[in-house]
Amino acid sequence: MNHAPTSVLVIDDNDDLTENIVEILDDLGVYVRVAGSGEEALEIFDERRWDLVVTDVRMPGINGIELLAQLKERSPGTPVLVMTGYADRDTRAAAHRSGALAVVHKPLDLEAFIELIERVSAAETPVLIVDDDDALCSNLTDILGEQQGVLPHPAATLELARRLAACVDFHAALIDLRLPDGDGLSLARELERRADGSRRPVIVMTGYPEALEGAEEGVEVLAKPFPVPNLVERLREIV
Amino acid sequence: MQTPDRLPVTEGANPEPSFFEEVTDYIGFGAEDSVRLREFLPRAEAHLPHVAEHFYERIFSHPRADQVISGGQEQVERLKRTLVEWMRSGLAGPHDYDYCLRRSRIGHVHVRIGLPQRYMVTAMNGMRVDFREVIDEHCRNLYDATEREALIVSLERLFDLDLAIMLETYKLAADERLRRRERLATIGQLAASIGHDLRNPLSVVQSSLYILRRRVAEDPRSSKHIEKIANQVDECDAIITRLLEMARNRPPQRSLITARELFETSLAAAAVPERIRVDDGAVEDLQLFVDAGLFKQALVNLLINAVQAQEGAGIITLTARPNPDGSALMRVADGGPGFGTETLPSIFEPLVTTKASGTGLGLALVKSIIERHGGQATAGNVDEGGAAVTLHLSSVSVPTAPTPP
Structure with missing residues (x-):
C-alpha cells in the first residue's frame, strides 16, 4: 500500500467484531471507520471517499441490503462487500x-x-461486468479480481451499469447481451466510443452469437459458454 | 451381512381397524359376499393367468411403463405370478382386518416404487372388466341370472374394498411425508435462526484468534491452544452449514455421473487418513443420474462417520452395484464396533447420535438427500461387526440407456 492510506468503512451492530476488525486493519495502516447501524453509516459515508465498504446484513434499523442500495445511489463506484x-x-x-x-x-x-x-487499494484498472445471472457475474468478478491491478465492478442491470459508467472511467467492459431492463448492445456502443473520441475495449457475451454476426464493428462478441482461460487471456491482453 | 440388500416390505403406517370397519360397512361388503367369492375361486382359477396377462399388456401399452418396471421379462413373469396370487387371496378371503393389513402392505410397495395413483386405479378398473368377462363368458352355465347378478355385485364390492384400502395407504404415506416435512421445516426455521445468531459470536472469536495468533507466535504452547480453538470454531461453523443445508431441503439437480467418480471425489473431500485402508473392489461400473453435489455431501458424511468409528488402523469397504430390477445400491461399511441394537431403529432421525460430540445431523442429512432422489437409506451391521449404511437408489436414478430420461 503506497500513497494515501486505504480507507474502509465497516458496518456491523456487533461492537466486539468491529473492534477486532479495526485492530486488525489498524496494524496494516488502513484507515477504518465503524458504524453500528445503517443509519449511522449513511451519516459517515459522505465524509470522504471510501476504497471499500463492508456491511453486515441483519441489523436493527435498515438492513445491509437496503444500505447497499442507498450507498450505490450516492456513489455507484464505491465497492461494497456484504457479509x-x-x-x-x-x-x-x-x-x-x-x-x-x-x-x-x-x-x-x-x-x-x-x-x-x-487489491482494492492497489487496483487502478476498473473493469465493468454486466450480467443478470448472479452465479456467472460473481464468478467473473472473482476471476477478474484475481488479476493484478484489476478492480471488477459487477452490475445486474443496464440502469446500474450506466450509473457506474457515469462516474467510473472503465478500462474495459464485459456485458451480457440480454439484460432484464434492455439490450446490452446499446450500452456496449456507448462505452466503446467515448465522448472524447477515445475507445475502450468492450466484450459482449451471448448464448446466441449468430444473431450478432457482422452487426458490429468495434464490439467484440464472446459466445456463451466460453472457456475461462480464453476469457482471462483476452482480458489480460486488453487490460 | 445383516444389512438388508432388499428393502423391508412394510414401510409407513397401517390403516386403523376403524377405517376397515367403516369402509366395509359403507361398501356393504358382508359375510355372504365372502362366501360367494370363495365359491367362485375354483371356477375362476383357470382364467386368472389370462387376466394377469391382459393386465400387463395394458401396462406395457403405456409409453412410460418401463420407468416403473425395468427388470425385464423375468421381473414381469414374477409380477404376473404375484398378481395371480393377489387375485386368488382376494377371492379366498377371509376378508377381515388382517386382510386389510396385507393389502395395505402391497399398497406401500406401490407407493415406494412411485406408481402414480391414477395408474393403480385404471389398472384395477381394467381388471373389473376382465372379471365380468370371466363370469359372462366362461362361467355362464354355472350360475342362473339371479346368482350371476349377486356374484357380480360381490365382486364389485371386493374391488371397491381393495381400491379403498390402496387409496387409504397412499393417503397415509402422504400424511407421513407431510408430517416429516413439517418437522424438518420446524427444525429448519430454528436452525436458520440459531445458525445465523451463532455465526456472530463465532466471528468475534475467530477474529480475536487472528489477532492473538500474531502476538503469541513465538510461544509454542499458546500457539497450540490457539490452533485448537481455531479448529473448534471451524467445526462449529461446519455444523451450522450442515444444519442449514438440511433445512434448505433443495430439490436435486440431476446429471450423469458414475458411482466411482462420486466415491473418489467424496474420499478426497472427507480427507480419509492413511491409517484407514479403503477397499473399493466392490464398486462396479454404475452410471447414475443424481445430484452430484448432494450425493457427495451424503457420502462425505458416511465416510467421516466410518473414520470416526475406528481408532488406529481401520478399513472402509465401498460397494456400488446395480440390482436386477433396474434400481441400484451404494454402501459404505467400516470395521468399527457397529451400530448398537437400541439406537439402530432411530439412527436416521434428526438429533439422534451415538457419538459423544455428534449433533445427530449427518445421517439425517444422508436420509434426506437420498429421499429427495426417490430412494431410501438403511443401516445395519456387517458380519464382522462394523457399521454399514446402504443407499438404495430408485430406478429413476439409474439410467439404463446412455441418455437420461
Missing part, C-alpha cells in the same frame, strides 16, 4: 441486483479479506 451469517438465495440475489462486489460468509475469512483490501 452475512447465512447467504440464502434471496439475500444473494438482492445483493447482486443492488451491485454488491461480493457476498461473503461470516465468520469472515480474514486472510482473504485483507487480500481484498490490498
